[in-house]
Amino acid sequence: MQTPPGGGPTAVRWRIVALLAALSLVSYALRTNISIAAALMRTDLHLTDIQLGQVFTAFMIGYAIFQVPAGALGDRFGPRRVLTFSAAIWGLATLMTGALPGLIGGAAATLTVLFVVRFLLGVGEAATYPVAAAAVGVWMPPSERAFANALVIAGMALGSAFIPPLMSRVMVAGGWRLSFYVTSILGFVVAALWWWYARDDPSRHPAINEQELRAISSGRDPAAARRLGARRATLRQIVDSPLLRSRNMLLISASYFLDT
Incomplete structure (x- = not known):
């Protein structure tokens, strides 16, 4: 463990949040x-608007189907492994989006390839926010979680706002395929950075000190944490949970549904 100049707490948790925000930014850049x-x-691959709509839908199908399983995987294997694997999938799917269409078979094969790789991207990105929320829960004390989650979500907005104009310039200079090659690199880079720096247990991070560990644990209920960690809920317990039937949860879910 390290002690920063002046003997105060380290700021490892905020670097973790910064990386989560970077993952959020890149995930939105790659989906948009x-x-x-x-x-x-459309012109290069001779696609119709309806076919492009099917390709766009492929992402949302993978994203919707795998969000809950991805959250369960995050609980089982930890945010470090799951988000690293997910970001690597983003990079691979984006790379294939640029490389494969038009190289295999005719128009039908091109549409199939695009559908599959965008579905794969949706599967990979399904883990982003559920597992990032789990990481925030581990790394941040209750008093800082709302702000940390806001920073992660802000990455989404930044990715949507700033990446499109940059990618437009790339496409003008080198074509649409180049834009996918360039953005695929971002996926691989954030995957490597997250694997290198993140840890699932703050106490195991080599750069953290005791003061920051105490700050992270402040405000937590140790007894509740022990009860949560004692056993995993079964699928039936999750389905029967009163939380899923609560009015607030239903309203939040409805708002997300309408927002899309």
Whole structure:
């Protein structure tokens, strides 16, 4: 463990949050880049608007189906492994979006390839926010979690706002395929950075000190933590949970449904 100059607490938890925000930013950059490239792809690959709509839908199908399983995987294997694997999938799926269409078979094969790789991207990105929330819960004290989660979500907005104009310039300079190659690198980079720096247990991080560990644990209920860690809930217990039937949860779910 390290002690920063002046003997105060380290700031490892905020670097973890910064990396989570970077993951959020990149995930949104990779999911939205196809909407920027769509016009050029339509002409180059001879796709109709209906076919492009099917490709866009493929992402949402993978995203919707795998969000709950991805959250369960995050609980089982930890945010470090799951988010690293997920970000690597983003990079691979984005790379294949640029490389494969038009190289295998005719128009039908091109549409199938695009559908599969965008579905794969949705599967990978399904883990982003459930598992990031789990990481925030581990790394932040209750008094700082709302702000930390806000920073992670802000990454989403930044990715949507700043990446499109940059990718437009890339496409003008080198074509639509180049934009996918460039953004795929971002996925691999954040995967490597997260694996290198993140830990599932704050006490195991080599750069953290005792003062920060005490700050992270402040405000927590140790007895409740022991009860939560004692056993995993079964699928039936989750389905029967009063939380899923609560009015607040239903209203929040409805708001997300309408927002999409």
